[in-house]
Amino acid sequence: MHELISGRWSARGYDPTASISVDDVATIVDAGRWAPTWGRMQPVRFVVGRRDDPTFAALTGILTRGNAGWAPRSAALILVCTTEDPDDAKADTYAAVDCGLAVGQMILQAQALGFNAHPMAGFDAEAARDAFGIPAGQRPLVLLGIGALAEPSSLPDDIRARDEKPRTRLPLDEVAFAGQWGTPAFPELPTT
Template sequence: MDKTADSSVPLHPLLAQRWSPRALDPSATIGDEQFTALFEAARWAPSWGNTQPARYIAARRGEPTFDRIHGTLSRGNKGWAGDAAALAIGVAQSLNEDGEPMPYGEYGLGLATQNLVLQAVAEGLHAHQMAGFDREAARVEFSIPDDFEPLVAIAVGDLGNLDGMPDRLVEKELRPRVRKPLTDLVFTDSWGTPLF
């Protein structure tokens, strides 16, 4: 499926080709170097004051931790994410070493995870970020400390086919990608005055 972004000006291919499929190839694997590169990309994301608040719990299909991550997913995500070659949970540091709120910890995790996702595209893979997982179950399952917050689950793999997928998911996979226009997102002079 070609889901290249329909943008007003050309975008870098990593951005234009990034999308979040659910149809993943259940036989695909991720090599050691590819798998490491995902998290190396996340490690080099910018963060406030270089605090590096992003942490991950990750595993490849066939490893016990993969099944444990899969067990924390919502029912809807469990149905397709088991076909991923790898699963991860992104965790943000919420308190610093002094027990004070970590400025921009969630933002830092977001930047790191976007780096991970774009590295996946560069590796010829796809990544699907999910809010649909049980954060408290993940906290208990992986002994995540109180000063860290599990915020996102991520499935990574090769694009698969739609055979055997429920109709509601097939419809989502085939639906065109859409975004709000720039006129609704970028302003000048005052709020609501479009720049573009």
């Protein structure tokens, strides 16, 4: 597995004094723009804020309680939106898939630039619509925090404890099947 994937994790312990350049944020957003898209729809849109600008302040204002304690320490916050069409289930589904692909590429691009990216669902989508004039037919789906990791000793105990937890995933034989559901696709590989 590529080190950008194996080394990726969603930290909360960001350095509140670290900054990110306009060029780096633009590169991260551009990585999302170039993500695969179903039927060339290109439904994904971005609301971008860097620390100390009005957009960033408004984005911190839509955070829910769990994320409000750490996400304002990010150097940038990016609200990722996609089209919403409840009358067309296929288009609605693939717009969400496109959004996920864009966020995934943005996370890896942030990692490649030496930053950490943390996707969040913990924000008030209606407040986002109001704050940014997001039109009908657009769905705020993911808020992405991007930051530089802080020195662990400088973090509040609760954030440090969460960041120090080992990163784990279910074993491959529990998620990848062949033939029948539950039959491991790769039985010859060790289960770790």
